[in-house]
Amino acid sequence: MNYGMIFYILGMASGFEAxxxxxxxxxxxxxxxxxxxxxLISCGICALFCGVSTLxxxxxxxxxTKEGLVAVALVWIWFSVFGAVPFMLTGEIPNxxxxxxxxxxxxxxxxxxxxxxxxxLSRASLFWRSFTHWVGGMGILVFILAFIPNKGxxxxxxxxxxxxxxxxxSKLVPKIRYTAxxxxxxxxxxxxxxxxxxxxxxxxxxxxxxxxxxxxxTGGFSIKSDGCAGYTMLQQGIxxxxxxxxxxxxxxxxxxxxxKIKQVSSMTEVWAYLAIIAASILAITFNxxxxxxxxxxxxxxxxxxxxxxxxxxxxxxxxxxxxxGFSRTILVTLMFVGACxxxxxxxxxxxxxxxLLKGIGREISLALHPRSVKRVRMxxxxxxxxxxxxxxxxxxxxxxxxxxxxxxxSLDEKDLVTNFTAVAxxxxxxxxxxxxxxxxxxxxxxxxxSKLVLSFDMLAGRLELIPMLMIFVxxxxxxxxxxx
Amino acid sequence: MNYGMIFYILGMASGFEAxxxxxxxxxxxxxxxxxxxxxLISCGICALFCGVSTLxxxxxxxxxTKEGLVAVALVWIWFSVFGAVPFMLTGEIPNxxxxxxxxxxxxxxxxxxxxxxxxxLSRASLFWRSFTHWVGGMGILVFILAFIPNKGxxxxxxxxxxxxxxxxxSKLVPKIRYTAxxxxxxxxxxxxxxxxxxxxxxxxxxxxxxxxxxxxxTGGFSIKSDGCAGYTMLQQGIxxxxxxxxxxxxxxxxxxxxxKIKQVSSMTEVWAYLAIIAASILAITFNxxxxxxxxxxxxxxxxxxxxxxxxxxxxxxxxxxxxxGFSRTILVTLMFVGACxxxxxxxxxxxxxxxLLKGIGREISLALHPRSVKRVRMxxxxxxxxxxxxxxxxxxxxxxxxxxxxxxxSLDEKDLVTNFTAVAxxxxxxxxxxxxxxxxxxxxxxxxxSKLVLSFDMLAGRLELIPMLMIFVxxxxxxxxxxx
Ligand SMILES: [K+]
Ligand SMILES: [K+]
Numbered sequence: 022m023n024y025g026m027i028f029y030i031l032g033m034a035s036g037f038e039a040x041x042x043x044x045x046x047x048x049x050x051x052x053x054x055x056x057x058x059x060x061l062i063s064c065g066i067c068a069l070f071c072g073v074s075t076l077x078x079x080x081x082x083x084x085x086t087k088e089g090l091v092a093v094a095l096v097w098i099w100f101s102v103f104g105a106v107p108f109m110l111t112g113e114i115p116n117x118x119x120x121x122x123x124x125x126x127x128x129x130x131x132x133x134x135x136x137x138x139x140x141x142l143s144r145a146s147l148f149w150r151s152f153t154h155w156v157g158g159m160g161i162l163v164f165i166l167a168f169i170p171n172k173g174x175x176x177x178x179x180x181x182x183x184x185x186x187x188x189x190x191s192k193l194v195p196k197i198r199y200t201a202x203x204x205x206x207x208x209x210x211x212x213x214x215x216x217x218x219x220x221x222x223x224x225x226x227x228x229x230x231x232x233x234x235x236x237x238x239t240g241g242f243s244i245k246s247d248g249c250a251g252y253t254m255l256q257q258g259i260x261x262x263x264x265x266x267x268x269x270x271x272x273x274x275x276x277x278x279x280x281k282i283k284q285v286s287s288m289t290e291v292w293a294y295l296a297i298i299a300a301s302i303l304a305i306t307f308n309x310x311x312x313x314x315x316x317x318x319x320x321x322x323x324x325x326x327x328x329x330x331x332x333x334x335x336x337x338x339x340x341x342x343x344x345x346g347f348s349r350t351i352l353v354t355l356m357f358v359g360a361c362x363x364x365x366x367x368x369x370x371x372x373x374x375x376x377l378l379k380g381i382g383r384e385i386s387l388a389l390h391p392r393s394v395k396r397v398r399m400x401x402x403x404x405x406x407x408x409x410x411x412x413x414x415x416x417x418x419x420x421x422x423x424x425x426x427x428x429x430x431s432l433d434e435k436d437l438v439t440n441f442t443a444v445a446x447x448x449x450x451x452x453x454x455x456x457x458x459x460x461x462x463x464x465x466x467x468x469x470x471s472k473l474v475l476s477f478d479m480l481a482g483r484l485e486l487i488p489m490l491m492i493f494v495x496x497x498x499x500x501x502x503x504x505x
Numbered sequence: 506m507n508y509g510m511i512f513y514i515l516g517m518a519s520g521f522e523a524x525x526x527x528x529x530x531x532x533x534x535x536x537x538x539x540x541x542x543x544x545l546i547s548c549g550i551c552a553l554f555c556g557v558s559t560l561x562x563x564x565x566x567x568x569x570t571k572e573g574l575v576a577v578a579l580v581w582i583w584f585s586v587f588g589a590v591p592f593m594l595t596g597e598i599p600n601x602x603x604x605x606x607x608x609x610x611x612x613x614x615x616x617x618x619x620x621x622x623x624x625x626l627s628r629a630s631l632f633w634r635s636f637t638h639w640v641g642g643m644g645i646l647v648f649i650l651a652f653i654p655n656k657g658x659x660x661x662x663x664x665x666x667x668x669x670x671x672x673x674x675s676k677l678v679p680k681i682r683y684t685a686x687x688x689x690x691x692x693x694x695x696x697x698x699x700x701x702x703x704x705x706x707x708x709x710x711x712x713x714x715x716x717x718x719x720x721x722x723t724g725g726f727s728i729k730s731d732g733c734a735g736y737t738m739l740q741q742g743i744x745x746x747x748x749x750x751x752x753x754x755x756x757x758x759x760x761x762x763x764x765k766i767k768q769v770s771s772m773t774e775v776w777a778y779l780a781i782i783a784a785s786i787l788a789i790t791f792n793x794x795x796x797x798x799x800x801x802x803x804x805x806x807x808x809x810x811x812x813x814x815x816x817x818x819x820x821x822x823x824x825x826x827x828x829x830g831f832s833r834t835i836l837v838t839l840m841f842v843g844a845c846x847x848x849x850x851x852x853x854x855x856x857x858x859x860x861l862l863k864g865i866g867r868e869i870s871l872a873l874h875p876r877s878v879k880r881v882r883m884x885x886x887x888x889x890x891x892x893x894x895x896x897x898x899x900x901x902x903x904x905x906x907x908x909x910x911x912x913x914x915s916l917d918e919k920d921l922v923t924n925f926t927a928v929a930x931x932x933x934x935x936x937x938x939x940x941x942x943x944x945x946x947x948x949x950x951x952x953x954x955s956k957l958v959l960s961f962d963m964l965a966g967r968l969e970l971i972p973m974l975m976i977f978v979x980x981x982x983x984x985x986x987x988x989x
Contacts, residue, residue, distance in 0.1 A: 087873040346924065350915040354908055377901040384898035388971055389571040389978075413897030414868035417861040420900075424838055431834040437922050437939070440830065455921070487872055494873075 022498055025079035027092050032074025034096045034161065038103050039067035044152055045107070049145035056143045059110035067103050087497050093162060094488040097480055100161055101125035104153060113146055118469040118476075125476045127153030128161070129483035130365060132241030132335040132452030133443075135465045135472070140246050144227065147244045151231035154240025157483070158267075158365035159208050204271050207278075208365075212237045215263045222256045232336075236263045239366045241335030241452040248337040248460060254321060257338055261328045265298060268332030268360030270372075289399060290372040294331075294361050297371070301327045301355060305348045312344075323348075331355040333367040335452025342459030349455060353442060356451045367450030367482050369419065375399065376412045418486050423448060426478050430471045443467070448478040506982055509563035511576050516558025518580045518645065522587050523551035528636055529591070533629035540627045543594035551587050571981050577646060578972040581964055584645055585609035588637060597630055602953040602960075609960045611637030612645070613967035614849060616725030616819040616936030619949045619956070624730050628711065631728045635715035641967070642722025642751075642849035643692050688755045691762075692849075696721045699747045706740045716820075720747045723850045725819030725936040732821040732944060738805060741822055745812045749782060752816030752844030754856075773883060774856040778815075778845050781855070785811045785839060789832045796828075807832075815839040817851040819936025826943030833939060837926060840935045851934030851966055853903065859883065860896045902970050907932060910962050914955045927951070932962040 042064040049057040084092060104127070105120035114120040119135045126133045127150055136142070142150070212233055219229040231244045245251055249260060273291050276284045305323040306316065313319040322339050329336045330352045341352060359368010379397045397404045426444040431437075435457055442454025443464065453460045464475065481489040491497050526548040533541040568576060588611065589604035598604040603619045610617045611634055620626070626634070696717055703713040715728045729735055733744060757775050760768045789807040790800065797803040806823050813820045814836045825836060843852010863881045881888045910928040915921075919941055926938025927948065937944045948959065965973040975981050 090872070346915045346918050346921060347912070349921065350912055350924065353921075354912065378905070380894075381898050381902045381905070384895055384902070385971065385974065385978075388574070389981075410864075410894065410897070411868055413894070413901065414865050416904075417897065417900065418865045418868075421862070421865070428831070428834055428838065431830045434830050437830060437833065437837075438920075440834065441925075487869065490869065494869075 022091070023079070023081055023084055023088055026082055026084055027088070027095060028074050029079045030092055030096060031099050032071050034099055035067040035103060036071035036075070037161070038100055039064050039071060041152065041156060042067060042107070042149070045145040045149040048148045049143065052144045054143045054145055056107070056111045056113075056145050060107050060145055060149075062110055063103070063107040066106060070103075087491060087494070090488040090491045091497050093484060094480070094492055096161055097125075097128065097484060100128055101476075101480075104128065104149075107149065108146065111143065111146060113142055116469075118472045119465070122464065122472045122476045123150070124153060125479050126447075126452070127151075127240065127242060128157035129450050129479040130154050130157045130238040130240040130333070130367065131447055131450040131479045131482075132235065132243075133447055133458070133475070133479070134242065134452075134463050135467075137463055137465050138246065139242075139244060147231060148227070150242050151234040151240070151244065154238035154242060155212070155234035156238075158238025158240065159205060203275055207271050207274050208237065211263070211266065211274075215259065218259050219256060222253065222259060224252065224256050228252075232260065233263075235336065236260055236334060237267055237365065239264065239267055239332045239334045239360065239364070239450075241329065241333075243336060249325070250338050252338075257321070257325055260336060261325045264328040264332045264334045264336070265295075267334075268294065268328075268364050268366040270361040270363040272363055273361075290361050290375060293375055294371045297355070297358065298327055298331055301331070301351050305344075305351055308345050308348045326352065327355065330451060331358060331366075331368075332360045332364070333449055333451045335446070337453060337460035340459060340461045342455050342461065353445065353455065356442075356445050356449050356454075359449055369416070369449070372399075373412050373415065376404065376409055377416065379404070380409050380413065415486065418490075419448070422478065422481060422486065426474050429474045430467065433466075433468050433471050435466065443471075443475060444478060447475040448482045450479060450482045506575070507563070507565055507568055507572055510566055510568060511572070511579060512558050513563045514576055514580060515583050516555050518583055519551045519587060520555035520559070521645070522584060523548050523555060525636065525640060526551060526591070526633070529629040529633040532632045533627065536628045538627045538629055540591070540595045540597075540629050544591050544629055544633075546594055547587070547591040550590060554587075571975060571978070574972040574975045575981055577968060578964070578976055580645055581609075581612065581968060584612055585960075585964075588612065588633075591633065592630065595627065595630060597626055600953075602956045603949070606948065606956045606960045607634070608637060609963050610931075610936070611635075611724065611726060612641035613934050613963040614638050614641045614722040614724040614817070614851065615931055615934040615963045615966075616719065616727075617931055617942070617959070617963070618726065618936075618947050621947055621949050622730065623726075623728065626728075631715060632711070634726050635718040635724070635728065638722035638724025638726060639696070639718035640722075642724065643689055687759055691755050691758050692721065695747070695750065695758075699743065702743050703740060706737065706743060708736065708740050712736075716744065717747075719820065720744055720818060721751055721849065723748065723751055723816045723818040723844065723848070723934075725813070725817075727820060733809070734822050736822075741805070741809055744820060745809045748812040748816045748818045748820070749779075751818075752778065752812075752848050752850040754845040754847040756847055757845075774845050774859060777859055778855045781839070781842065782811055782815055785815070785835050789828075789835055792829050792832045810836065811839065814935060815842060815850075815852075816844045816848070817933055817935040819930070821937060821944035824943060824945045826939050826945065837929065837939065840926075840929050840933050840938075843933055853900070853933070856883075857896050857899065860888065860893055861900065863888070864893050864897065899970065902974075903932070906962065906965060906970065910958050913958045914951065917950075917952050917955050919950065927955075927959060928962060931959040932966040934963060934966045 042060060046057065046060045046064060049060055101121055101124045104124035105117065108114040108120040108123065109117065114123055122135050132154065215233045215236060216229055219233060220226065224232070228244065235241050235243065243249060249257060269291055270288065273285065273288055302320065302323045305327060306320045309323060310316055310319040313322065325338045326341050333356070341349065357369055358374055359370050360366025362370045362372045376399065379399060383397055397409060423444055426448065427440050430440045430443060439454070439456035439458055442456060443458045446452055446454035446458060457466060458464055464472065467475065477489060526544060530541065530544045530548060533544055585605055585608045588608035589601065592598040592604040592607060593601065598607055598619070606619050616638070699717045699720060700713055703717060704710065708716070712728065719725050719727065727733060733741060753775055754772065757769065757772055786804065786807045789811060790804045793807060794800055794803040797806065809822045810825050817840070825833065841853055842858055843854050844850025846854045846856045860883065863883060867881055881893060907928055910932065911924050914924045914927060923938070923940035923942055926940060927942045930936055930938035930942060940946070941950060942948055948956065951959065961973065
């Protein structure tokens with residue numbers, strides 16, 4: 022393990038966190054809040070650590086694959102630990118496990134909360150909480166990587182691969198820095214448009230910023246106890262639209278900008294994603310219509326909740342925990358499906374589901390015609406066997422982490438629906454589940470052990486499982502680096 | 506589609522069902538029950554259909570793979586339809602969907618029941634219900650195949666492959682008839698030993714036969730409203746032991762009989778199966794110990810329930826729906842794990858779980874050392890890539906059937922735990938679930954649509970998914986057979 026380089030990267034990460042913390046400092050200055058000192062101290066700690074650990078540049082800057090994976094996991098844990106400091110200092114979330122849960126929930130864009138009364142928080146803390154979504158949505162490492170000295174692109178590719186969500190079948194352009202720049206321009210641009218639209222709809226500026234951060238990162242922390250229920254239909258409609266837009270593979274927008282119409286029409290994942298959304302909204306609208314004054318009302322709330330859950334945002338306008346079982350089952354299914362690869366959303370991802378289906382199709386076809394050769398094709402290309410194999414292994418690993426988590430969490434003796442959906446909502450980075458962790462509930466009732474496991478699940482879900490597991494592989498931590 | 510041959514096979518199946526129906530006829534004669542006439546008529550219908558459809562031998566006796574798969578599915582559906590006739594004639598289960606559910610639950614060795622008061626049934630019907638488990642456990646087709654005219658072994662191999670549970674890594678002996686004979690000798694022998702032991706423990710003969718049929722087939726229909734709670738500790742202990750024994754891959758016993766010690770010790774699946782049982786019993790014993798008068802009592806009931814659930818038998822001595830969440834979660838997990846391949850048990854099967862784990866291990870190892878070549882080994886052999894791939898496709902297909910079933914069943918507006926475990930209990934051929942379908946409940950509350958879906962799941966689970974899906978492939982039904 023190249024400890025020198027890892028230490029250096031963690032230092033850089035702290036430096037960025039110090040910069041990010043300037044924003045809540047600004048907010049507390051504007052609102053004249055007493056939490057200012059806590060945020061100043063937190064910012065200072067981050068800056069100090071950054072200074073110490075980046076004093077010397079490491080001798081070797083290359084990282085092996087496994088070191089890269091561990092580095093990614095450590096950076097995200099590090100960010101969450103340092104991000105939790107202000108909450109503990111202000112006394113708003115005194116317990117470390119709670120604060121760590123809340124902040125990793127922020128950075129992983131999960132949006133699951135242990136707060137029983139979110140409106141009691143200071144403006145600075147509300148802002149910080151929502152801002153972590155926006156940072157987490159675009160990925161932490163990209164910033165760090167831009168400032169790391171490197172000659173080849175080897176290290177960067179390893180790290181970016183580990184952080185980027187989903188099996189990206191198509192590649193934009195070979196140059197990775199250029200690709201990243203385009204994707205982040207799209208991210209910034211769409212964020213800006215949403216801010217402008219919400220301001221036009223007369224949402225207060227503070228709400229607009231926090232809600233937009235939560236939408237863009239598909240995070241879902243809300244700054245009101247009733248979630249998004251208090252906003253107007255128009256504002257909710259804008260949020261619905263942007264949630265769905267941020268769940269689309271960003272390559273789609275890139276192709277639209279470049280007017281690559283043929284490529285746009287062949288992006289099966291995006292069309293499947295939109296088809297699933299349409300079908301789910303339709304089914305739920307009719308299932309819940311009895312509880313609303315008009316069919317349009319039912320449609321409006323069905324669309325918001327479906328958009329929120331499939332993109333793993335987790336905002337809510339109604340307590341869907343009270344909905345009929347059929348609608349709740351659809352929503353739980355959507356939690357697992359998740360958004361498109363290459364978006365800010367979580368879950369298993371639509372592209373993986375499509376690849377799984379195609380894999381099944383091939384298997385059945387082989388059962389019928391044992392001697393035929395069948396290739397799996399997607400988006401106009403032949404999918405390599407390795408991709409299918411790794412998608413299958415991903416699913417299996419996912420299920421094992423899922424079951425293990427449910428088993429540990431069930432030691433708390435909550436009901437089974439709460440346990441099951443708490444793990445589903447954290448591992449898929451959704452936020453709210455059903456039962457005690459439904460939209461009207463929160464995660465405060467769990468033990469510290471469960472909170473730690475659920476925090477692990479959030480990080481594992483955001484980093485696509487493998488990096489977080491590397492932490493438990495002893496050989497990764499050996500000081501001596503084997504020559505291969 | 507070779508309709509002639511399929512029709513012939515269905516005729517043979519009816520003939521065997523007529524023979525099997527002689528047993529409940531005998532029971533009703535012994536107890537002087539009025540249901541005798543209903544069973545005589547049912548038997549007559551089966552015999553008549555058999556006579557008509559086997560009058561002429563079909564011209565072509567070969568079946569293509571897909572025809573073989575459909576034939577298997579149809580035989581099992583056929584068996585369940587004809588097996589349901591006596592229940593409708595006696596008026597004990599007048600609704601067709603109920604009767605079909607109950608009998609397919611019997612033949613698939615699921616043991617899920619729609620009966621609210623099982624003790625109201627006639628002796629003949631109780632016997633028939635339990636006997637279907639024993640028939641289903643050994644497989645219906647084997648008998649039919651022994652009587653089908655054939656020169657090559659092609660047809661037989663197709664059909665047996667479709668009916669035999671689990672990915673059987675090791676093959677016993679090349680000759681398939683000889684293999685089958687040995688496995689069924691073991692099945693008969695173990696059944697006989699359990700009958701003798703239960704009789705020695707002073708269980709009444711009728712109970713002994715019904716319970717043993719349910720144990721051997723890992724079925725789990727009970728003939729008392731309180732399940733197995735009324736039997737003595739010794740009798741429950743005997744049942745526990747035999748449930749676990751019938752969940753072992755029968756090849757294991759074959760190797761023991763042949764004194765192939767080396768092969769016995771290398772059967773990873775069996776040892777993993779026993780280890781999972783031991784760990785689960787231990788965990789549950791401590792979790793439930795507070796509710797029992799002694800640790801031994803807790804151990805006794807933990808062992809019974811664990812043995813019953815992992816082998817997918819489904820007998821119960823206590824209402825485990827009342828147990829703490831941790832224990833219930835373990836039991837639900839065991840439902841999915843299931844027993845060994847090559848046993849009479851259902852579920853995903855321990856060998857598939859092991860192959861999934863090994864697949865994950867290889868994927869992680871490849872992530873760490875991208876250039877290494879890694880082969881998956883199990884039980885001393887290299888596992889072919891195709892086996893891993895088909896196990897992965899199996900899991901994916903399993904999950905899709907699972908989700909689709911839960912969605913349809915959730916239209917009935919039961920609670921989520923009931924819906925989830927109802928599907929888990931039927932698709933894995935377990936029998937009881939949690940909530941309304943717990944050991945103290947039953948499946949009577951579901952709509953006809955849900956009962957049909959759950960019946961489909963039982964058949965799909967017993968036949969390892971693919972055959973039942975073939976029914977929905979239109980090209981399979983085309984009259985014209987393509988030359989390949
Ligand atoms: K979220
Ligand atoms: K069973």
